[in-house]
Amino acid sequence: MTDMIKIEDLSKKFGDTEVLKGLNGSVSKGQVICVIGPSGGGKSTFLRCLNLLEKPTSGKVTFESNELTALNEGQLNELREKMGMVFQSFNLFANMTVIENVKLAPVKVKNMSDDEANKLALSLLDQVGLQEKADAYPASLSGGQQQRVAIARALAMNPDVMLFDEPTSALDPEMVGEVLKVMQDLANDGMTMVVVTHEMGFAKNVADQVWFMDGGVFAEKGTPDEIFEHPKNERTKDFLAKILEA
Amino acid sequence: MKKFFVWLGLVLGLVVTLAGISAQPAQAADNSLARVKEKGTLVMGTSPDYPPYEFLVNRNGKERVVGMDVDIAKKIAKDLGVKLVIKQMSFDSLLVALETNKVDMVVSGMSPTPAREKSVDFSKVYYKGGQSILINKTDKGLYHDKNSFINKAVGAQTGSIQYSLGKKQIKNSTVKGLDKISDLILALKSHKVEGVIMEKPSAQAYVDNDKSLTMINGNFNLGKGENDTAIGFRKGSTSLVNEVNKSVDQIDKQGLTKDYLKDAGSYMKTNTHNTTMWHYAGYFAKGVGYTLLITVISVFFGILLGIIFALMRLSKNKLLHGLGVAYIEFVRGTPLMIQVMFVYFGIGLFINIPALTSGIIAVSLNSAAYVAEIIRGGINSVAKGQTEAARSLGLSNTQTFRSVVFPQALKNIWPALGNEFVSLIKESSIVSIIGVTDLIYQLKAVQTATYKGVAPIIVAMILYFIMTFSLSKVLNHYERSMRHD
Numbered sequence: 048m049t050d051m052i053k054i055e056d057l058s059k060k061f062g063d064t065e066v067l068k069g070l071n072g073s074v075s076k077g078q079v080i081c082v083i084g085p086s087g088g089g090k091s092t093f094l095r096c097l098n099l100l101e102k103p104t105s106g107k108v109t110f111e112s113n114e115l116t117a118l119n120e121g122q123l124n125e126l127r128e129k130m131g132m133v134f135q136s137f138n139l140f141a142n143m144t145v146i147e148n149v150k151l152a153p154v155k156v157k158n159m160s161d162d163e164a165n166k167l168a169l170s171l172l173d174q175v176g177l178q179e180k181a182d183a184y185p186a187s188l189s190g191g192q193q194q195r196v197a198i199a200r201a202l203a204m205n206p207d208v209m210l211f212d213e214p215t216s217a218l219d220p221e222m223v224g225e226v227l228k229v230m231q232d233l234a235n236d237g238m239t240m241v242v243v244t245h246e247m248g249f250a251k252n253v254a255d256q257v258w259f260m261d262g263g264v265f266a267e268k269g270t271p272d273e274i275f276e277h278p279k280n281e282r283t284k285d286f287l288a289k290i291l292e293a
Numbered sequence: 294m295k296k297f298f299v300w301l302g303l304v305l306g307l308v309v310t311l312a313g314i315s316a317q318p319a320q321a322a323d324n325s326l327a328r329v330k331e332k333g334t335l336v337m338g339t340s341p342d343y344p345p346y347e348f349l350v351n352r353n354g355k356e357r358v359v360g361m362d363v364d365i366a367k368k369i370a371k372d373l374g375v376k377l378v379i380k381q382m383s384f385d386s387l388l389v390a391l392e393t394n395k396v397d398m399v400v401s402g403m404s405p406t407p408a409r410e411k412s413v414d415f416s417k418v419y420y421k422g423g424q425s426i427l428i429n430k431t432d433k434g435l436y437h438d439k440n441s442f443i444n445k446a447v448g449a450q451t452g453s454i455q456y457s458l459g460k461k462q463i464k465n466s467t468v469k470g471l472d473k474i475s476d477l478i479l480a481l482k483s484h485k486v487e488g489v490i491m492e493k494p495s496a497q498a499y500v501d502n503d504k505s506l507t508m509i510n511g512n513f514n515l516g517k518g519e520n521d522t523a524i525g526f527r528k529g530s531t532s533l534v535n536e537v538n539k540s541v542d543q544i545d546k547q548g549l550t551k552d553y554l555k556d557a558g559s560y561m562k563t564n565t566h567n568t569t570m571w572h573y574a575g576y577f578a579k580g581v582g583y584t585l586l587i588t589v590i591s592v593f594f595g596i597l598l599g600i601i602f603a604l605m606r607l608s609k610n611k612l613l614h615g616l617g618v619a620y621i622e623f624v625r626g627t628p629l630m631i632q633v634m635f636v637y638f639g640i641g642l643f644i645n646i647p648a649l650t651s652g653i654i655a656v657s658l659n660s661a662a663y664v665a666e667i668i669r670g671g672i673n674s675v676a677k678g679q680t681e682a683a684r685s686l687g688l689s690n691t692q693t694f695r696s697v698v699f700p701q702a703l704k705n706i707w708p709a710l711g712n713e714f715v716s717l718i719k720e721s722s723i724v725s726i727i728g729v730t731d732l733i734y735q736l737k738a739v740q741t742a743t744y745k746g747v748a749p750i751i752v753a754m755i756l757y758f759i760m761t762f763s764l765s766k767v768l769n770h771y772e773r774s775m776r777h778d
Contacts, residue, residue: 100681120690128687138682142700142777151696152686184777197682204686 057106068263079240081250084260090243098130131201135213137193139185146181149200171199191222211242325530337366338396340384342741344498345557346402359560362400364553372540382728385452393638399525404454405518417541418521424511425496426488438512448477448486455490475740502744573739580735587721594657599664624662637727652724667709671702704775711768
């Protein structure tokens with residue numbers, strides 16, 4: 048099995064602070080990876096390094112045999128289309144309606160016709176259960192609805208992998224479920240996913256691999272069973288104990 | 294602090310370079326006469342608010358400069374076999390216009406004083422007036438000559454001989470300098486000043502046309518040239534001056550000035566025949582037209598250049614960033630009035646830019662600096678996540694800016710931007726100093742023509758308000774349509 052994403056010795060410094068300390072790992076096609084760990088451990092920075100929203104200080108990120116860290120901006124844009132991203136704060140374009148949000152990239156980047164883009168957008172909105180909100184502006188939607196639109200928007204580019212950066216952390220508890228449901232459906236359809244999350248239930252049920260991250264390193268990697276039921280690393284045990292108390 | 298000095302140095306360096314470039318080119322050989330004949334036109338600069346020397350008349354809604362000086366210039370042009378072109382501007386700007394080749398000669402009731410002779414060549418004297426003081430008729434008997442004004446306030450045109458006479462020869466007086474005679478008359482009527490020093494024929498014209506005014510002899514000690522009126526030329530124009538002197542001699546010998554003054558007097562009568570504001574609607578309409586033209590074009594280029602300068606300032610490229618900052622800071626740090634004069638007279642040394650175009654260029658460039666800062670604020674106000682989301686979808690930097698960042702920035706800055714445009718309508722009035730016939734300029738023209746001070750001000754005020762208020766309404770409409778919640 049070839050690796051879709053390969054991470055080699057990835058490091059990132061902000062000023063003098065070393066946030067990522069030589070990470071290694073690989074994601075194969077169809078795999079769902081959940082990255083868990085305490086806040087400030089570098090999870091989000093790691094995810095943002097995968098599509099180079101954050102420029103690594105050293106090390107390599109390879110995506111579908113292209114070394115991203117060696118590309119220029121134009122080449123990067125082409126590969127970023129293939130890596131959908133969903134943010135903690137949704138980041139829907141405030142100046143556009145729901146359907147315009149979904150259509151924008153296919154029309155601008157792929158030069159898709161307006162008709163075709165409309166059809167695509169409506170079917171994706173249907174998939175996340177929000178077709179009737181097509182003409183609404185983001186400000187009038189609930190957080191859960193906004194996040195589902197954001198997922199539809201990312202899917203519109205027909206990506207090979209989806210990156211989720213704590214997609215439910217900014218949501219009211221009653222809305223977490225609807226978003227996780229959409230993500231679970233995606234995973235069932237065979238989408239490759241890297242998910243930074245605090246939802247341990249989701250990680251247990253959906254992930255193929257769980258990577259526990261703390262202090263800028265992957266302290267432990269394994270199947271959900273290995274990480275949640277038989278953690279070996281002291282830090283993993285600590286973290287899980289605290290989570291369960293809460 | 295160190296950075297501050299680096300910046301200051303950079304900006305000052307830029308200014309010194311510009312000044313160096315625009316320094317006067319070395320005086321060439323005298324080809325003044327040949328030059329006029331070659332281009333076939335004789336350009337006369339004048340400040341037409343000084344009847345009977347020069348003033349504006351309204352002929353079927355169109356305005357013309359007329360007066361004794363115009364008749365004299367016409368004769369000179371005819372004698373030279375060229376066409377006369379009249380350029381209007383404020384009295385203050387006349388000598389600069391001469392120096393920077395905007396005009397070939399200044400015929401504007403100007404006295405050939407020794408101080409002026411240092412930088413200007415004068416023709417022979419074509420008229421000897423005298424210096425009078427205009428006063429309110431109600432004050433008749435209170436004032437007899439200049440000595441009655443000790444410890445009082447008097448008015449005179451800025452940069453004029455009368456101004457310095459007042460300063461030097463009336464003890465303890467406050468001499469109030471205003472650019473326009475019409476403003477001085479207003480000041481007199483409202484007792485801001487008790488007398489206005491002006492040339493005898495001009496004073497006579499006002500007395501003839503305004504029943505509330507009268508005049509007294511100033512009894513000034515007049516030095517060389519201070520009683521005289523002559524035509525000014527660029528220094529070193531001997532050949533042109535000699536040719537023009539032939540015409541002046543003829544005028545003198547044949548006593549033509551008498552006819553010219555009579556001519557002017559009849560124009561003044563037609564002018565004051567109907568002084569209702571409605572009769573001058575055409576003047577105001579023209580002023581409104583130019584004010585709107587300048588504003589609309591300046592808003593357009595102001596936005597376009599403003600975006601460019603804002604992006605330069607936001608650029609990571611150090612050179613672009615530096616240029617953007619320097620431009621914005623320099624333009625915001627200097628008055629619009631000076632910028633207008635710099636474009637017209639300074640840059641005009643190298644390329645001949647008409648007054649209207651100069652005005653538009655200066656106002657656009659000025660507005661661009663302010664718009665750039667507004668836009669920069671707007672761009673910074675758009676959340677970073679918006680850009681990240683767009684980039685993660687594969688949109689390029691430019692696409693992200695155009696589709697996502699700029700529309701949101703525009704919505705955020707709309708009220709500030711609208712404010713800038715409304716003030717542009719008003720601030721564009723500064724172009725009147727270089728003779729662009731905008732609303733302010735036309736207001737002065739109507740004041741001069743009708744000998745009425747206040748009524749034209751009220752009309753102009755209402756017209757400005759109509760323009761700004763309509764614009765506000767339009768802007769509010771767009772602001773509402775940009776709301777997305």
